[in-house]
Amino acid sequence: MSEEEIILEVEGLTSSYRGTFGVVTAVEDFTLKIYKGDVVAIAGESGSGKSTFAEIITGTPKPMLHHDAGRVSVEGYDIYTGKGPAGPGSYAQTPRGLVRMTEILVIFYLLYLVTFNRPLFFIFTGIGLIGFLVRYWYVKRENEKNEGKEDLSVRIDPEILRNEVKTKIMSYVPQASLDSLNPVLKLIDFIENVVEERTGGTFDGVIPGVTATAGNLSRNERKQGLIKFAGDHFERVGLDREVLFKYPHELSGGMKQRAVIAISTMWNPKLLIVDEPTSALDVSSQKKIVKMLYEMKQAGIIETILFVSHDVSTLSQICNKMLIMYSGQIQEYGDMEDIVKEPLHPYSKLLMDSIVSFDPSGKNKKRLESIDGAPPNLKDPPKGCRFYDRCPEAMDHCKTQEPPVYNLIEKDRLVKCWLYEEEAKL
Numbered sequence: 402m403s404e405e406e407i408i409l410e411v412e413g414l415t416s417s418y419r420g421t422f423g424v425v426t427a428v429e430d431f432t433l434k435i436y437k438g439d440v441v442a443i444a445g446e447s448g449s450g451k452s453t454f455a456e457i458i459t460g461t462p463k464p465m466l467h468h469d470a471g472r473v474s475v476e477g478y479d480i481y482t483g484k485g486p487a488g489p490g491s492y493a494q495t496p497r498g499l500v501r502m503t504e505i506l507v508i509f510y511l512l513y514l515v516t517f518n519r520p521l522f523f524i525f526t527g528i529g530l531i532g533f534l535v536r537y538w539y540v541k542r543e544n545e546k547n548e549g550k551e552d553l554s555v556r557i558d559p560e561i562l563r564n565e566v567k568t569k570i571m572s573y574v575p576q577a578s579l580d581s582l583n584p585v586l587k588l589i590d591f592i593e594n595v596v597e598e599r600t601g602g603t604f605d606g607v608i609p610g611v612t613a614t615a616g617n618l619s620r621n622e623r624k625q626g627l628i629k630f631a632g633d634h635f636e637r638v639g640l641d642r643e644v645l646f647k648y649p650h651e652l653s654g655g656m657k658q659r660a661v662i663a664i665s666t667m668w669n670p671k672l673l674i675v676d677e678p679t680s681a682l683d684v685s686s687q688k689k690i691v692k693m694l695y696e697m698k699q700a701g702i703i704e705t706i707l708f709v710s711h712d713v714s715t716l717s718q719i720c721n722k723m724l725i726m727y728s729g730q731i732q733e734y735g736d737m738e739d740i741v742k743e744p745l746h747p748y749s750k751l752l753m754d755s756i757v758s759f760d761p762s763g764k765n766k767k768r769l770e771s772i773d774g775a776p777p778n779l780k781d782p783p784k785g786c787r788f789y790d791r792c793p794e795a796m797d798h799c800k801t802q803e804p805p806v807y808n809l810i811e812k813d814r815l816v817k818c819w820l821y822e823e824e825a826k827l
């Protein structure tokens with residue numbers, strides 16, 4: 402596939418929780434490309450790092466979670482280094498030294514203004530002015546140079562970039578997102594708050610078809626525009642527009658989850674990340690969520706989905722790719738059907754075996770059963786393969802040497818296991 406079709410690229414991504422409990426490295430050395438249009442199942446036992454991976458790629462992790470190393474690029478925007486294609490929000494950064502110099506000169510200028518020491522006053526005013534002109538010229542030149550260019554060296558303020566990416570390119574529905582709705586606000590008022598927060602209160606550009614500069618409208622006009630826009634979207638994704646005027650406690654668990662997904666997709670994200678949207682719901686609500694996501698994908702409302710779940714039969718209904726995680730690391734990645742039919746990694750094999758009667762139609766629902774043994778402690782993981790203690794195919798050197806992630810080109814599969822060392826050379 403061509404490079405343009407990549408929506409998400411992670412390279413050497415490592416992140417950890419840091420606190421009084423120590424350091425827990427929950428995502429380690431992830432390298433992966435996700436292509437546009439893919440619906441990727443992320444599976445693995447509890448504690449394998451699925452949610453951490455989902456959170457760290459959004460660029461806005463919770464305070465204890467740290468981005469330690471590696472690159473996360475979403476639609477060409479490198480969200481941790483601030484590099485990306487030239488576009489809205491991008492600007493040439495003035496070298497720090499130059500900024501400091503002009504700031505120091507302004508302080509001197511003010512000091513001499515107070516003391517009325519004329520010769521020094523003129524000297525410092527002159528130097529300060531020259532500093533400002535150089536700074537202005539530099540920024541102008543850099544911006545002109547980069548205008549309209551797909552220049553990956555253009556730096557974007559990481560904060561602006563994360564907001565840009567998070568509002569316009571990707572949307573994240575975290576685990577237990579049902580609690581993210583405000584219990585004292587009707588859904589439409591909650592949406593209004595979200596919009597106000599994201600646009601700094603201006604509403605600019607968020608109600609397509611109404612106005613590009615909603616800031617010129619009265620509060621009531623803006624609200625009416627938002628009600629129409631949100632109502633149309635809710636109907637488009639199969640929800641009644643009346644749901645907008647309900648409080649969260651007036652909705653069932655399934656309806657609340659669908660409303661959260663509807664809100665998260667109001668601005669047609671290219672990439673939707675949903676973490677366990679069906680857990681704790683009854684079978685009929687689970688089906689409705691899967692159907693909703695499937696239809697949104699078919700209708701082009703969302704382009705690419707990362708779907709975290711333990712439930713392989715649910716995943717198999719809409720996913721075409723599968724990522725299997727264990728102990729914070731990628732174990733296998735490839736075509737969903739191929740992995741289900743012919744898992745390569747010993748851990749994947751056990752996972753698939755544990756689903757007694759896997760049924761791709763999704764009629765016979767089975768969840769990933771636990772397999773014998775327990776994953777290692779992520780505070781102090783073993784040196785070799787992390788699956789060694791539980792692996793029925795373990796070899797001696799697996800205990801001390803960590804396997805690399807092999808790319809089996811013919812099978813279009815990534816697999817982290819010494820068993821594939823020879824095959825990877827072919």
Ligand SMILES: Nc1ncnc2c1ncn2[C@@H]1O[C@H](COP(=O)(O)OP(=O)(O)OP(=O)(O)O)[C@@H](O)[C@H]1O
Nearest residue numbers: 418425427446447448449450451452453454465779
């Ligand atoms: N806030 C936190 N502080 C410290 N460690 C954490 C924190 N959140 C998660 N962890 C640890 O990070 C590891 C990965 O957790 P994560 O929640 O990403 O797993 P998961 O695969 O999503 O699990 P589940 O299927 O139960 O949701 C686990 O070992 C977990 O104990």
Ligand code: SF4
Nearest residue numbers: 786789792799818819
């Ligand atoms: S590297 Fe060795 S211990 Fe690890 S999964 Fe492969 S065979 Fe098993």
Ligand SMILES: [Mg+2]
Nearest residue numbers: 451452453576
């Ligand atoms: Mg989780």
